[in-house]
Amino acid sequence: MALPREYTNQACSMVRALEIVGERWTLLIVRDAVFGVRRFSDFVEHLGIPRAVLTERLEFLIGEGVLERVPGPGKRSEYELTAKGRGLWPVVRALSAWGDEHYAPSGRRRVFVHADCEGEVAESGTCLRCGDEVPLAETVMTPGPGLTPPLPENGQVSALLARPHRLLQPVH
Amino acid sequence: MALPREYTNQACSMVRALEIVGERWTLLIVRDAVFGVRRFSDFVEHLGIPRAVLTERLEFLIGEGVLERVPGPGKRSEYELTAKGRGLWPVVRALSAWGDEHYAPSGRRRVFVHADCEGEVAESGTCLRCGDEVPLAETVMTPGPGLTPPLPENGQVSALLARPHRLLQPVH
DNA sequence: ACGGTTGGTTCGCTGAACGAACTCTTCTGT
């Protein structure tokens, strides 16, 4: 390919979007960030991504303004979604919904709930009870009937992420 | 990687979804199919995808039940979205919307309209005028202010796709 | 009969992903 992530010069916004988040691992990193993962080693553990690839992707996403590096406890850096990155939530939700519908034989794996009113968040992003558009920070992830409990060998990040929790809330 | 499109064994539906449509080119093929592209040569022309890769992707998507091969005029085969494939429309819409928002300096490139009532289709997939969920086949793509008119050297498929038309309607 | 179009296949090349090992810094426990 001419340049790594370049597609053709199409006048299409989806092409632009895919040039940012269309590479292997990238959307999974964004999803994990939405779910509260913030540390390098937690991404490595949870995703099984090669460390060099993770380094490159984080750098790239920071450069594109999807993530930003923030100082964590100690001098450790953590990675946090920007507003632009949080704007990818509908993409993550739509993909998860499609996967749930076609590849979850024993029912949905995750159900998202509006924290304020406890209504379920529909695929469109609105609350089925109150009808409002549910912002990311007011969305609670709850395990659905199809979610197999995480095995110990999948590491503790998996276990933490499988517990009901508010999105964007750091797992640690 | 262990297997080509395998990620780790995560109990996550988005991972499953990405194993199907997460590879380079795959979502662009789906988008083109939504926009009415049906022929091998049209995909090649419009996407600039290597023919061998297109062959492999089409085969894979058929195997996964996202596309199906239908006989076209002559003995030519064409590729058509299945119901499962049409279910990816929210993903395409969400990605396009994000791209439009962040990478379209002179305004949105494409605006989707509800054919029946002429209301605009929001990012959530509902019609802003009548409030209904707009099915794919009743959605009309119209060029937005940010759409640069396709150049002749981009081929005639680009030109056809830039004209207002109903989604899923074959371009030829 | 035959030149063009369509729908692929073949093939050598290159670059990205892989994973295991290594480095450097910062905590933590004693």
Added chain:
DNA sequence: ACAGAAGAGTTCGTTCAGCGAACCAACCGT
């Protein structure tokens, strides 16, 4: 204060998917 562990990457050799140009076979209009 010091040893060891953990965190956050870097380095490196291998492998494999994507690339593009060329090739091929069937069909189509004339």
